[in-house]
Amino acid sequence: xPPRLFDGLVLPASADFHVHLRDGPxxxxxxxxxxxxxxxxxxxxxxxxxxxxxxEHALSYKKSIAKYTDAKLLMSLYLHPSITPDTIREAKQAGxxxxxxxxxxxxxxxxxxxxxxxxxxxxxEAMQEVDLVLNLHGEAPPGKDITVLNAEEAFLPTLLDLxxxxxxxxxxxxxxxxxxAIEAVKKCGSNVxxxxxxxxxxxxxxxxxxDPINFCKPVAKLPSxxxxxxxxxxxxDPRFFLGTDSAPHPLRAKKGGAxxxxxxxxxxxxxxxxxxxxxxxQAFEDAVNKGIIEKERxxxxxxEGFLGGFGREFYRIEASGKKIRLSAREEKVRSKLAVGSAGxxxxxxxxxxxxxxxxxxxxxxxxx
Amino acid sequence: xPPRLFDGLVLPASADFHVHLRDGPxxxxxxxxxxxxxxxxxxxxxxxxxxxxxxEHALSYKKSIAKYTDAKLLMSLYLHPSITPDTIREAKQAGxxxxxxxxxxxxxxxxxxxxxxxxxxxxxEAMQEVDLVLNLHGEAPPGKDITVLNAEEAFLPTLLDLxxxxxxxxxxxxxxxxxxAIEAVKKCGSNVxxxxxxxxxxxxxxxxxxDPINFCKPVAKLPSxxxxxxxxxxxxDPRFFLGTDSAPHPLRAKKGGAxxxxxxxxxxxxxxxxxxxxxxxQAFEDAVNKGIIEKERxxxxxxEGFLGGFGREFYRIEASGKKIRLSAREEKVRSKLAVGSAGxxxxxxxxxxxxxxxxxxxxxxxxx
Numbered sequence: 001x002p003p004r005l006f007d008g009l010v011l012p013a014s015a016d017f018h019v020h021l022r023d024g025p026x027x028x029x030x031x032x033x034x035x036x037x038x039x040x041x042x043x044x045x046x047x048x049x050x051x052x053x054x055x056e057h058a059l060s061y062k063k064s065i066a067k068y069t070d071a072k073l074l075m076s077l078y079l080h081p082s083i084t085p086d087t088i089r090e091a092k093q094a095g096x097x098x099x100x101x102x103x104x105x106x107x108x109x110x111x112x113x114x115x116x117x118x119x120x121x122x123x124x125e126a127m128q129e130v131d132l133v134l135n136l137h138g139e140a141p142p143g144k145d146i147t148v149l150n151a152e153e154a155f156l157p158t159l160l161d162l163x164x165x166x167x168x169x170x171x172x173x174x175x176x177x178x179x180x181a182i183e184a185v186k187k188c189g190s191n192v193x194x195x196x197x198x199x200x201x202x203x204x205x206x207x208x209x210x211d212p213i214n215f216c217k218p219v220a221k222l223p224s225x226x227x228x229x230x231x232x233x234x235x236x237d238p239r240f241f242l243g244t245d246s247a248p249h250p251l252r253a254k255k256g257g258a259x260x261x262x263x264x265x266x267x268x269x270x271x272x273x274x275x276x277x278x279x280x281x282q283a284f285e286d287a288v289n290k291g292i293i294e295k296e297r298x299x300x301x302x303x304e305g306f307l308g309g310f311g312r313e314f315y316r317i318e319a320s321g322k323k324i325r326l327s328a329r330e331e332k333v334r335s336k337l338a339v340g341s342a343g344x345x346x347x348x349x350x351x352x353x354x355x356x357x358x359x360x361x362x363x364x365x366x367x368x
Numbered sequence: 369x370p371p372r373l374f375d376g377l378v379l380p381a382s383a384d385f386h387v388h389l390r391d392g393p394x395x396x397x398x399x400x401x402x403x404x405x406x407x408x409x410x411x412x413x414x415x416x417x418x419x420x421x422x423x424e425h426a427l428s429y430k431k432s433i434a435k436y437t438d439a440k441l442l443m444s445l446y447l448h449p450s451i452t453p454d455t456i457r458e459a460k461q462a463g464x465x466x467x468x469x470x471x472x473x474x475x476x477x478x479x480x481x482x483x484x485x486x487x488x489x490x491x492x493e494a495m496q497e498v499d500l501v502l503n504l505h506g507e508a509p510p511g512k513d514i515t516v517l518n519a520e521e522a523f524l525p526t527l528l529d530l531x532x533x534x535x536x537x538x539x540x541x542x543x544x545x546x547x548x549a550i551e552a553v554k555k556c557g558s559n560v561x562x563x564x565x566x567x568x569x570x571x572x573x574x575x576x577x578x579d580p581i582n583f584c585k586p587v588a589k590l591p592s593x594x595x596x597x598x599x600x601x602x603x604x605d606p607r608f609f610l611g612t613d614s615a616p617h618p619l620r621a622k623k624g625g626a627x628x629x630x631x632x633x634x635x636x637x638x639x640x641x642x643x644x645x646x647x648x649x650q651a652f653e654d655a656v657n658k659g660i661i662e663k664e665r666x667x668x669x670x671x672e673g674f675l676g677g678f679g680r681e682f683y684r685i686e687a688s689g690k691k692i693r694l695s696a697r698e699e700k701v702r703s704k705l706a707v708g709s710a711g712x713x714x715x716x717x718x719x720x721x722x723x724x725x726x727x728x729x730x731x732x733x734x735x736x
């Protein structure tokens with residue numbers, strides 16, 4: 001049995017700056033698990049169907065979520081041609097925290113290798129003025145020689161270009177997965193930060209090759225990329241903090257179809273919400289035990305910063321003061337989460353958590 | 369509609385120098401499809417459960433296969449510690465064609481980066497003496513910094529080392545997938561050849577990311593690797609010829625479990641047997657239509673060589689003289705193949721062919 005590094009550790013509640021909660025029965029199933037992951041503040045992604053492109057929609061979604069969790073909710077809009085500078089000002093006044101950009105539908109300027117966001121410059125200008133955060137899904141759109149392996153690296157010139165054009169715009173490079181992305185963020189000013197997921201601290205390409213449960217976008221990459229992510233997450237650099245990108249999908253969608261003769265593309269996304277903090281600690285512990293990073297890097301202030309402090313500072317929110325305690329007593333990741341009131345019978349939907357059935361830290365909330 | 373390049377083309381029957389036919393009901397379902405792929409000679413892989421490690425087993429397996437296909441059957445043994453130099457001599461006399469090596473269970477000499485086959489040197493010596501072919505699954509075993517992406521390239525020093533130690537041993541680097549592998553084979557003498565699959569001429573990493581049906585080992589790699597494979601296959605270099613590595617799995621195994629709440633690792637393998645010739649031609653046509661290779665490369669002698677002539681020459685077998693004709697009339701890849709007499713009802717097994725439901729050349733056998 002390898003050493004358990006975090007037994008008895010007490011930490012401020014974590015914050016998770018990139019979550020997908022969905023709506024309907026999936027929201028009902030997933031939102032209550034925010035607390036079990038030791039998290040008391042979440043940045044909620046706006047990619048519902050249809051996506052959230054109005055302040056009204058964001059606020060009504062916020063109300064729906066609040067039925068199921070006490071966590072502080074940082075809401076966002078989906079960058080879309082229907083959004084105007086007025087929408088941005090309205091969003092700021094309504095307490096919206098960010099605007100999420102997906103590169104789908106934008107084109108790459110082949111001369112410069114830069115994704116062409118020109119249509120959105122007036123929006124970015126307004127965001128810069130009112131200080132609303134731009135959340136980037138940093139992958140180049142499909143194109144010649146662009147693959148799931150290099151799409152993130154191919155996007156980095158765009159990150160640098162946007163930072164150069166809008167130097168006061170605060171930007172998050174979401175769920176960064178490569179050593180190259182870490183370096184690019186470091187090259188920018190303090191306005192540019194990056195979230196790192198729990199699962200990208202744990203897995204590499206081999207873990208999702210032939211395993212739909214571990215498949216997500218951006219895909220997990222090489223061992224050297226995982227090392228760079230682990231080093232950034234344990235560096236104490238406030239530009240790198242947790243955003244799990246927890247993305248629940250029904251198992252039937254993960255497997256590309258429910259029926260025994262049905263097959264198709266697997267939904268991309270790893271579900272980490274119920275153990276957000278625990279997965280990060282497990283990833284650090286595994287990395288130390290394998291000799292990938294040194295135990296000495298993982299100080300209390302490094303953990304507190306990566307798991308919430310740095311993100312709260314960036315988004316300018318207060319800590320709740322609540323505390324959590326980890327313990328190494330025998331606990332395993334649950335094998336599945338039932339969706340809908342019908343429970344987990346054969347016909348119902350289930351969501352499979354990351355590292356199902358494996359050993360995990362136990363987490364409890366301390367009394368105020 | 370992009371141009372159809374091979375309408376009306378008449379070719380000698382193809383030969384497929386790397387097939388998995390399995391046994392039992394799967395053999396019964398798959399073996400008859402050898403003919404529909406325009407193939408009249410196949411090299412049969414020995415990885416049954418248990419694997420074929422005796423001449424007796426190989427010959428009884430050959431009899432089982434012959435019930436379902438008239439194709440010429442080139443049988444092989446599975447490289448295993450139980451095999452002795454006497455086994456090799458017996459195999460040669462019995463008309464066995466090759467010995468297949470899987471690197472599982474062998475170790476890498478960390479100093480040289482070479483897989484340690486030392487225990488098998490007496491076997492290779494005997495194979496060289498009697499002129500039995502060594503068929504290599506060319507991927508380095510798991511290890512630090514070895515991933516599904518670089519396992520083949522990491523194996524290449526082993527290929528060169530084996531060729532150096534046994535210069536008269538005829539070696540096939542099976543299902544090669546990288547530009548680096550093509551270059552390594554070219555560096556060796558004419559004793560070293562490589563098979564290329566139909567699907568690796570078609571797909572890249574993005575095609576199996578999140579798509580279990582396209583997932584195989586070695587995995588399909590980068591666009592530049594696919595270009596190198598297409599160029600090798602259309603070069604007229606007799607060291608590169610078709611071996612489909614057609615690997616049927618029940619759909620439930622491809623999806624990592626049949627039940628609606630069941631999940632696990634997806635079986636690796638792409639099923640191409642029923643359209644072996646057609647898939648190759650489609651890959652060439654697609655590559656020409658996308659400007660990846662020039663139409664002028666694909667001469668009749670290039671096609672005849674890659675699709676059978678070069679492999680027959682290497683294995684020293686005669687062509688049957690049978691001919692096939694391709695036509696561009698409306699035809700689609702079947703959506704599934706039923707396994708077992710029960711047919712394709714919900715409870716039964718099905719195998720999903722590569723590029724199911726997509727346009728494909730129609731193939732007919734010409735009268736003798």
